[in-house]
Amino acid sequence: MKLSDRKKKILSAVVxxxxxxxxxxSSKDIQEKYLSEYSPATIRNELMxxxxxxxxxxxxxxxxRVPTVEGYKKYVDELMTxxxxxxxxxxxxxxxxxxxxxxxxxxxxxAAKTIxxxxxxxxxxxxxxxxxxxxENIVLVKLTEKQTLVVVVTDQGxxxxxxxxxxxxxxELLSANKILLNVLRxxxxxxxxECRNLVTGELLRYKTIFDCxxxxxxxxxxxxxxxxxxGKDNLLSYPEFQDQNKLxxxxxxxxRQDDLYKVMxxxxxxxxxxxxxxxxxxxxxxSIVTATYKVNGKPIGSAxxxxxxxxxxxxxxxxxxxxxxxxxxNDFFGGNT
Amino acid sequence: MKLSDRKKKILSAVVxxxxxxxxxxSSKDIQEKYLSEYSPATIRNELMxxxxxxxxxxxxxxxxRVPTVEGYKKYVDELMTxxxxxxxxxxxxxxxxxxxxxxxxxxxxxAAKTIxxxxxxxxxxxxxxxxxxxxENIVLVKLTEKQTLVVVVTDQGxxxxxxxxxxxxxxELLSANKILLNVLRxxxxxxxxECRNLVTGELLRYKTIFDCxxxxxxxxxxxxxxxxxxGKDNLLSYPEFQDQNKLxxxxxxxxRQDDLYKVMxxxxxxxxxxxxxxxxxxxxxxSIVTATYKVNGKPIGSAxxxxxxxxxxxxxxxxxxxxxxxxxxNDFFGGNT
DNA sequence: TTTAGCAATCTACCCTTTCGAGTGCTAACA
DNA sequence: TGTTAGCACTCGAAAGGGTAGATTGCTAAA
Numbered sequence: 109m110k111l112s113d114r115k116k117k118i119l120s121a122v123v124x125x126x127x128x129x130x131x132x133x134s135s136k137d138i139q140e141k142y143l144s145e146y147s148p149a150t151i152r153n154e155l156m157x158x159x160x161x162x163x164x165x166x167x168x169x170x171x172x173r174v175p176t177v178e179g180y181k182k183y184v185d186e187l188m189t190x191x192x193x194x195x196x197x198x199x200x201x202x203x204x205x206x207x208x209x210x211x212x213x214x215x216x217x218x219a220a221k222t223i224x225x226x227x228x229x230x231x232x233x234x235x236x237x238x239x240x241x242x243x244e245n246i247v248l249v250k251l252t253e254k255q256t257l258v259v260v261v262t263d264q265g266x267x268x269x270x271x272x273x274x275x276x277x278x279x280e281l282l283s284a285n286k287i288l289l290n291v292l293r294x295x296x297x298x299x300x301x302e303c304r305n306l307v308t309g310e311l312l313r314y315k316t317i318f319d320c321x322x323x324x325x326x327x328x329x330x331x332x333x334x335x336x337x338x339g340k341d342n343l344l345s346y347p348e349f350q351d352q353n354k355l356x357x358x359x360x361x362x363x364r365q366d367d368l369y370k371v372m373x374x375x376x377x378x379x380x381x382x383x384x385x386x387x388x389x390x391x392x393x394x395s396i397v398t399a400t401y402k403v404n405g406k407p408i409g410s411a412x413x414x415x416x417x418x419x420x421x422x423x424x425x426x427x428x429x430x431x432x433x434x435x436x437x438n439d440f441f442g443g444n445t
Numbered sequence: 446m447k448l449s450d451r452k453k454k455i456l457s458a459v460v461x462x463x464x465x466x467x468x469x470x471s472s473k474d475i476q477e478k479y480l481s482e483y484s485p486a487t488i489r490n491e492l493m494x495x496x497x498x499x500x501x502x503x504x505x506x507x508x509x510r511v512p513t514v515e516g517y518k519k520y521v522d523e524l525m526t527x528x529x530x531x532x533x534x535x536x537x538x539x540x541x542x543x544x545x546x547x548x549x550x551x552x553x554x555x556a557a558k559t560i561x562x563x564x565x566x567x568x569x570x571x572x573x574x575x576x577x578x579x580x581e582n583i584v585l586v587k588l589t590e591k592q593t594l595v596v597v598v599t600d601q602g603x604x605x606x607x608x609x610x611x612x613x614x615x616x617e618l619l620s621a622n623k624i625l626l627n628v629l630r631x632x633x634x635x636x637x638x639e640c641r642n643l644v645t646g647e648l649l650r651y652k653t654i655f656d657c658x659x660x661x662x663x664x665x666x667x668x669x670x671x672x673x674x675x676g677k678d679n680l681l682s683y684p685e686f687q688d689q690n691k692l693x694x695x696x697x698x699x700x701r702q703d704d705l706y707k708v709m710x711x712x713x714x715x716x717x718x719x720x721x722x723x724x725x726x727x728x729x730x731x732s733i734v735t736a737t738y739k740v741n742g743k744p745i746g747s748a749x750x751x752x753x754x755x756x757x758x759x760x761x762x763x764x765x766x767x768x769x770x771x772x773x774x775n776d777f778f779g780g781n782t
Numbered sequence: 783t784t785t786a787g788c789a790a791t792c793t794a795c796c797c798t799t800t801c802g803a804g805t806g807c808t809a810a811c812a
Numbered sequence: 813t814g815t816t817a818g819c820a821c822t823c824g825a826a827a828g829g830g831t832a833g834a835t836t837g838c839t840a841a842a
Contacts, residue, residue: 134835149785152836170792170835211606213550249584251598261588268605269548340677341696344689352681359678471804484816489805507804507823 116187117143118154119163123175123183127420130347132172177384180395180417184381188422193430201226201430205438212265215440216336219411219431224339226427229415230362234372235441236333237264238408239298246292246321248285250278258324262297263404265441267332269324274317284314288321300326335365335372348416354393361390362414372398372410379425384417395419401432403441411435453524454480455491456500460512460520464757467684469509514721517732517754521718525759530767538563538767542775549602552777553673556748556768561676563764566752567699571709572778573670574601575745576635583629583658585622587615595661599634600741602778604669606661611654621651625658637663672702672709685753691730698727699751709735709747716762721754732756738769740778748772 111119121142125133135148135155143151155173158164163179166172175183193201204222216233224231241262249257256274260267276284291306300322311318325331340362349355361368371391374380379399385391397419398412411431413424448456458479462470472485472492480488492510495501500516503509512520530538541559553570561568578599586594593611597604613621628643637659648655662668677699686692698705708728711717716736722728734756735749748768750761 132835136835147785148835149787149837150783153784156837166836168792169790169837170833172835245588247586247588247594249586249596251582251584251596251603255598255603257584257596259586259588259594261592266588266592266607270603338700341693341700344693344696350689352687356678356681359681363675363678469804473804485804486806486816486818487814490815493806503805505823506806506821507802509804 111182114143114146115154115158118151119158119175119179120183120187122155122158122164122173123179123187126175127418130418132167132174134172137172175418177417180383180421184383184421190422190426193426197226198430201427202434205434212334212441213336215435216334217338219435220336220338223411223413223427223431224342227413227415227420227424228339228342228345229413229419229424230337230339230343231411231413232335232337232362232368232372233409233411234333234335234369235265235409236369236373237262237267237297237331238406239296239331240406241265241297243292243295243297246285246289248274248281248288248317250281256281258321260321260325264406264408265332265403267324271320271324274320276314276317280314281317284317287311287314288318292321297325297331333369335369337362337365337368343415346416346418348393348418357390358394358414361394371396372412374398374400374410376407379428381421381425393417395421397421397424397428399425399428399432401435403436408441409435448519451480451483452491452495455488456495456512456516457520457524459492459495459501459510460516460524463512464755467755469504469511471509474509512755514754517720517758521720521758527759527763530763534563535767538764539771542771549671549778550673552772553671554675556772557673557675560748560750560764560768561679564750564752564757564761565676565679565682566750566756566761567674567676567680568748568750569699569705569709570673570746570748571671571706572602572746573706573710574599574604574634574668575743576633576668577743578602578634580629580632580634583622583626585611585618585625585654587618593618595658597658597662601743601745602669602740604661608657608661611657613651613654617651618654621654624648624651625655629658634662634668670706672706674699674702674705680752683753683755685730685755694727695731695751698731708733709749711735711737711747716765718758718762730754732758734758734761734765736762736765736769738772740773745778746772 118138121138122133125137125141135151138151139146139148155164158179159166159173163176163182164173165176167174201222204218212235216235220231220233223233241264243260243262245261247257247259247261251257251270254272255270256272256276258269258271274281291311292303295303304322340359343349343355343358349358367390371382377400380397382391382396384393384395393416394414395417396412396414398410400407400410402408411428413419413428415424455475458475459470462474462478472488475488476483476485492501495516496503496510500513500519501510502513504511538559541555549572553572557568557570560570578601580597580599582598584594584596584598588594588607591609592607593609593613595606595608628648629640632640641659677696680686680692680695686695704727708719714737717734719728719733721730721732730753731751732754733749733751735747737744737747739745748765750756750765752761
C-alpha cells in the first residue's frame with residue numbers, strides 16, 4: 109500500500125508524538141509541530157484516510173488519533189530513520205564495560221543493565237552455546253576428594269560443571285582426559301548422541317567418565333544457557349502498564365525465563381522487531397526488539413528490549429546494535445580468534 | 446506490656462483476618478468467627494484499648510481495625526504459633542530439588558522459585574563465600590592458548606574464573622600451582638592481603654600468576670556472590686501494591702541486588718523478621734523474612750521472602766526453615782564434610 | 783484541493799446525594 | 813465490675829447529574 113508523501117509525514121508525526129507523549133494526537137498538534145503549511149482541517153482529512161487504511165484509530169469520537177499495531181509496523185518498516193548515537197552516548201554505553209568483569213553472568217548482567225538504563229525499558233540479554241559448537245578442549249580436574257570439575261571448551265565458549273558422580277584417581281582422570289580428547293576433539297556438541305557408541309577397546313575402562321561427559325553435553329536445549337533480565341521496574345513508569353492485567357502479563361513473561369528465551373533466540377536476523385506480538389497472549393501488550401551477536405562468526409546470543417508498543421524503536425535499535433557490537437568486540441566469551 | 450488473654454485472642458484475630466482478607470476488621474467479624482461468647486460491644490471496648498496501646502489503628506472513624514506495624518511485631522514475637530508443614534507440603538518443596546541441578550545458580554534459582562510459588566511472595570536466595578573461608582585447593586589449567594582457568598576451592602565452596610591475563614606454558618602453570626598451593630593452603634580468604642609479601646625466593650618467578658590469584662580473592666565483598674530473585678510478579682496480586690509508589694519502591698528494591706544483598710545477609714540469627722523496615726525509604730512498605738543456611742557449620746547464605754507487611758509470617762517462617770534445611774542437607778555447594 | 787465554520791460527541795472533572803458499614807457512648811443489666 | 817443493647821454519629825464508596833473543553837466530521841465556500 110503506497111502512501112503519498114504527505115500521508116507519510118502525517119503518519120510519522122502521529123507515531124513520533126505518540127511515542128513521546130503517550131496520548132492521542134490531534135490534528136492541531138500535528139499542524140503546530142509538524143505541518144504548519146496546512147490547516148488542521150486538511151490534516152483531518154488525511155487522518156481519516158489513514159484511519160480507513162488501518163494505520164490509525166481513535167479511542168473515542170472526540171479524541172485524537174493513536175497508531176494501530178499496523179501503523180507502528182509501517183513506521184518501523186518504511187518510515188523510521190535510525191539515528192546514529194552521538195559520540196557521547198556511545199561512550200556512555202562503552203563505559204559500563206570498562207570495569208573488570210569476572211564471568212559470563214556478570215557480563216550479561218552488565219549488558220542488560222546498560223541497555224535498560226539507556227532505553228528506560230526492560231532488557232534481556234541471552235547467551236547459549238549452540239549444537240554446532242566444536243569441541244576444542246576437555247579438562248578433567250579433581251577439586252576435592254569428592255568433587256571433580258569438568259570443563260568442555262568450544263569455539264563458542266566453555267561449559268563447566270562440578271560433579272561428584274566421577275570417582276577416579278588423579279592418574280586415571282589424566283589418562284581418561286587424554287583419551288576423551290582424542291575421541292571428541294573437533295566434534296560438534298550436536299553430534300554427541302552418535303558418539304555414545306565410540307566407547308570401545310581401551311576406552312571401555314573409562315566408560316563411567318565418558319558417559320558422564322556425554323550426559324553433560326547431550327539432550328539439553330539449555331546448554332550453558334545464561335540469561336540476564338534487568339530493568340523490569342522501568343516499565344512501571346509507562347501509563348500503558350497502569351492496567352493491572354497488562355502489567356501482570358508482562359511481568360509474568362519477564363519472570364519465566366524459559367519462555368522468554370524462545371522469544372529471544374532467533375539467530376537468523378541481525379535485528380528483529382516484534383510489535384504487539386500477533387495475538388499471542390503474553391506478548392500482545394508489548395513490543396520486543398532483539399539483536400543477535402556472534403562469537404567466531406556464529407550467532408550465540410542476543411540482546412533485547414521489552415517495552416510498551418509505544419516504544420522508541422529508532423533509539424532502541426541503535427542502542428542494541430551498539431551493545432551487541434561491544435559484546436562482540438570485547439571477547440568476553442572466551443571464544444578463540 | 447502484658448496483654449490479657451482476651452486481648453491476645455482479639456489481636457491475633459485481627460492480624461489473622463487482616464492477613465487473609467486484607468481489609469479492616471470489624472468487631473462483628475471477630476465476634477462471628479473468633480469470639481462468639483462475647484458481644485460485638487465488648488469486643489469494641491477491647492479494640493479501643495488495643496488501639497490506645499498502639500497495636501491497632503483505624504483508617505477512618507467508621508471503618509474496622511487494622512494492625513499497626515507494632516501490632517504485627519507483637520503478633521510475630523509473642524502470639525503467633527508456627528505451624529509445621531504437613532507431610533504433603535514438605536514433600537512438595539522437596540520435589541523441586543530432585544531434578545538434576547547443574548550449578549550453583551540453578552540451585553539458587555530453584556530454591557527461590559520453590560519459595561516464591563509456595564508462599565506467593567517474592568523470594569530472594571543468596572550465597573556468598575565469607576572471608577573466613579579456608580583455602581583447600583587451587584587449580585590452574587590452560588583451557589586454550591589465551592584462556593587460563595583458575596579454581597580456588599574452599600571449605601565453603603569454590604571460586605572459578607577464566608582469565609587471559611596469565612600467559613605461561615603448561616609446565617610453568619603446574620609448578621606455579623604447586624608452589625602456590627604450598628603457600629596458600631590452609632589460609633583464610635580474608636588474610637589474602639597479608640599474603641602479598643610472601644612472594645620471595647623461588648616464588649618470584651611466578652609473581653604475575655601469584656598476583657593474579659591474590660587479586661581474584663582480595664578486596665571484594667562480592668566474592669562468589671550469587672543471588673536469585675524470583676516471583677516479583679507475585680506481589681502484583683496484593684491490593685497494597687496497587688499503590689504505584691509502593692510498587693515502584695518495592696520493585697526497584699528487588700532489582701538492585703547490591704542493596705538487597707545487604708538486607709539479606711545477617712548471618713547471626715537463624716531466622717530474622719523485619720516488619721515494615723523502620724523508616725528506611727525502600728523498606729517501609731514491605732516485610733522481609735530471612736533464614737540463613739550453613740555449609741560446614743558456617744553461615745554462607747540466606748533464603749528470604751519479600752512481601753507486604755500483611756504477610757503470613759507463620760507460613761513463611763516454616764517454609765523458609767524447610768528450604769534452608771533442604772539446601773543444607775543436599776550438599777549443593779561442594780563444601781567437604 | 784484546501785480551508786473556515788460549526789454542530790455533534792464524548793471524556794474528565796466536580797458537586798451532590800444516598801446508602802451502609804462500623805464506630806463510640808450511654809444507660810441498663812447480671 | 814464486667815457485659816451488653818440501643819442509638820446517634822461519622823465517613824467512604826457508589827451513583828447521579830451537570831459543566832467545560834477538546835476534537836472530531838461535515839458542509840459549503842474560497
